[in-house]
Amino acid sequence: MLRKWGVHTTHPRYFGLFNPTPTWWGIAGELLAAGVNPQLAAYSHAPAAVEMERHVLRFVAGRLGLPTAEGSFTVGGAEANLTAVIVAPTRRFPAYAGGGLAGLARRPVLYASAESHLAWLKIAHMTGLGRDAVRLVPTDSRHRMDLAALRELHRADLAGGFEPFLLIGTAGTTAGGALDPLPELARQAGEWGLDFHVDAAWAGAVALSDRLRPLLDGVELADSVTVDAHKWLSAPMGAGMFLTRHPDALAGSFHASTSYMPAQSGQFPDPYATSVQWSRRFAGLKVFLALAIAGRPAYAEQLERDVRLGELLARRLSEEGWPRVNDTPLPVVCVADPEAESQGPEHSAAWHAAVADHVVSGGQAWLSTVRLAGRPALRLCLTSHRTTVSDVEAAVTALNQARKAV
Incomplete structure (x- = not known):
């Protein structure tokens, strides 16, 4: 039941809230x-x-x-x-x-x-x-x-x-x-x-x-x-x-x-x-x-690696037409689709929610929607020590596919 009816927060492509993959x-x-x-x-x-x-x-x-x-x-x-x-x-x-x-x-x-x-x-x-x-x-x-x-x-x-x-x-x-x-x-x-x-x-x-x-x-x-x-x-x-x-x-x-x-x-x-x-x-x-x-150095290495993965995710999404809408050195990446935003905040909120739902229901990754100062966006956070570059690329692919489907 826990496997079937629960978000798998320990998965390397869980890009959600600050829930950990425990050691x-x-x-x-x-x-x-x-x-x-x-x-x-x-x-x-x-x-x-x-x-x-x-x-x-x-x-x-x-x-x-x-x-x-x-x-x-x-x-x-x-x-x-x-x-x-x-x-x-x-x-x-x-x-x-x-x-x-x-x-x-x-x-x-x-x-x-x-x-x-x-x-x-x-x-x-x-x-x-x-x-x-x-x-x-x-x-x-x-x-x-x-x-x-x-x-x-x-x-x-x-x-x-x-x-x-x-x-x-x-x-x-x-x-x-x-x-x-x-x-x-x-x-x-x-x-x-x-x-x-x-x-x-x-x-x-x-x-x-x-x-x-x-x-x-x-x-x-x-x-x-x-x-x-x-x-x-x-x-x-x-x-x-x-x-x-x-x-x-x-x-x-x-x-x-x-x-x-x-x-x-x-x-x-x-x-x-x-x-x-x-x-x-x-x-x-x-x-x-x-x-x-x-040891502390091992933790430092993981934290620094997560920051680099966050930078990679933001860069790759930007290259694919998903501009970042938050400004932080930490590995929380919030993006919004310009075309969806151009049609007003209500449409943008519904559209981004549909994209997130498409990605999550497809089992490719878990991400969430958010509003930053009232601005709808998609939010991806990297904190799992299991996440790799390939997981980042998979998330980018899943978002692109969801954008086309929605």
Whole structure:
């Protein structure tokens, strides 16, 4: 049933969302974690498991330029980003921990790009901020957060009696792979006294490559960062990571004490007291094993290879009359057919959807449709370590055949 009724995300021609082809070491880690089944709520119950996770988190934090950061593994990026939205007001508003939003004089608001992952809306709903507290900032021609629009929104919020508390930069948007201007956002957050969070759920992986690491310049200035190992680091789902340079605020957000939990031992707090989750599986083992066995250079090689394949795909599609409509160095390629676009956005959206459906239903590849600033397009993303040049050529052929058929 799983083979017949499911998208095969591990296939080398899966060019869809950030779902990984897991490595064998990651799969082995899942099997070991399930078999031993350690409980990571309390340090004293699973010290080896907790230390392995801490080792991975310190390693990733170091590559991001946050060597003193603390954090935790999460189910995914949404939980990690939820953690950021809980930690930021805990740090900024002394009355928040006890009195919640009712204890604040003004309504808090946060800022994220209109092209960011809209889990922010769900997070605002869950935390009681309300969805209207999320300011989705318009983007520029490269689909990055527009700094002038951000400043205008901030001025309006101050004039309207709101309390800005968090600015979010996205490193690798889901739709088009855009990289927000992180250094400028960090400076702006510092000037306004806001926490600065970077959602690098996907593109944070490039920190493992010395050549690609400059794409994340500015992330080292963040108060907190989200990275998902189950995206471009090829770990089985789910393996999100939340990192913060403010461990006291993290502990202040989630501390709890009960008689049925063992007393804290050692200098580090128990995981249940520094994360959203209480009972938690050993999610970090699959990442620990893969990094220990393959090593950082092997990951860097794959990341750099994927970027080259993305460049090849964009070039080949352009040669075949599919101009690229997104601007990113990351291997997300969005293209649109000029003739379909010339007949208006409604026709273009229907036409591109029909082309995607033709390719997918034919079993040649999996790709998706997307809208970038409202512009319909086809989206292909390369993150599988199994994808080769021949798979790229097959995708180009499939798109050309679909264009003729539609």
